[in-house]
Amino acid sequence: MSAENLKLKLKIWRQKGPNSAGSFSKYEVAVSPDTSFLEMLDELNDSLERKGEIPIAFESDCREGICGACGLVINGQPHGPVPLITTCQLHMRNFKNGDTIWIEPFRAKAFPVLKDLMVDRTGFEKIQQAGGFISINTGGVPDANEIAIPKDISSLAMDAAACIGCGACVAACKNASAMLFVSAKVSQYALLPQGQPERYERVQKMVKVMDEQGFGSCTNTYACEAECPKGISVTNIARMNRDYMKAKIISKNVEV
Amino acid sequence: MGWLSQSLNSSIGKKFVMAVTGISLILFLIIHLLNNLSMYLGPETYTALVKSLDGIKPLIRVIELVLALVFVFHIFNGVRLWLENKKARPGKYAVNGSVKNSTLFSRTMIQTGSIIFIFLVIHLNTMWYSFNFGEAHATHDYYYFVAEAFNSNIIYSLFYIFAMIVLGFHLNHGFQSAFQTFGWNHKKYFPLIEKIGFLYSLVMAIGFASIPVYFLFFYGGN
Structure with a gap:
């Protein structure tokens, strides 16, 4: 737990609703390498709420890789760069200090975006x-x-x-x-x-x-x-x- | 027969049509290559071989018609699948992750297929038409017609060679893909099918491309 925090640039897809056009918003975070990917988003949401901004909508449930609720496309890969795990099982130690991470919702006509990173x-x-x-x-x-x-x-x-x-x-x-x-x-x-x-x-x-x-x-x-x-x-x-x-x-x- | 068109127009049915027509074309290419390679036996043998086919022209016309239908179904279905699949995935990802999860061959079937289609149109016009109705047919000098066509036109020859490399790319995915579509993916045999497919594609690309290469660089004229 002594590892230094990672400074990361996040480009996250923000979309108000199913019919609005979305775009990427930039965020800068400093997180412990021991946090999970979703915990990092939780922390970011927490800071957004403190500033009175609308938190980023994303899905999660069990957070142990068995429910299938979490699904983000991270740098072009569903569930991120590590094979055979879900987004919730991905830890920030897989990224390097200074990395830019693109976070997008699943893109498919059959999976319309409901809000931000949430799809139907x-x-x-x-x-x-x-x-x-x-x-x-x-x-x-x-x-x-x-x-x-x-x-x-x-x-x-x-x-x-x-x-x-x-x-x-x-x-x-x-x-x-x-x-x-x-x-x-x-x-x-x-x-x-x-x-x-x-x-x-x-x-x-x-x-x-x-x-x-x-x-x-x-x-x-x-x-x-x-x-x-x-x-x-x-x-x-x-x-x-x-x-x-x-x-x-x-x-x-x-x-x- | 509503069930039949419904079946063949389902997502799996369309794959099936691609696979059946694809395998037919794979078999056709073997015959075509053998015919082309017979040029290496010399002008007399080649011309005699082509002439000998005159005797079974009616049969060849029937085969050509079937072949044309196979081509039409393969191309029509391929373009249709591409259009439908583009519609199913309207948005693009900011970062393209496909390099990490799939082969270049599998992602570029519409591009390689389109180049092969352009080649096919030119090829039918220059070779097939001439052999059947045009200049080569009139003079019966099939060998020299081909030799001159490649030897005198470097751009045509280079395009031919390029198209054959692209054909190799297309076949490398198509071969194993057809087996997967038929449901013949077995842990023991599928790696072998992939290897045979790669070897087949290599032989086809090199075999077909060798003809223009030969006439361009190693043919001294008459």
């Missing part, structure tokens, strides 16, 4: 509501391991289920495509026996809603995988492509 990610909710679940009758608690699942398969399903729905994949993609998110949600069920009854219906419904939300198409740049804080693999996208085309070819349902 309702699009993801709608995709989830279209099929990101399994339909089962609730009742007594089933016995553990009642259905045998090979370890490598359950691990793959767990890897896909690690997606926290933060939207960094959309933010990183030059096409603002949501394929990594949707493929993770599709895969976590497609891999497991419990997901089989609705497997092909699910993928068709979720992709349909994904397209309706205005997300772009995937062009396989794999930027999403590189920026994903949970390391979701693009092999999930391959699985979704496979399942989707298979569903379109074999399913007798011409409506979805």
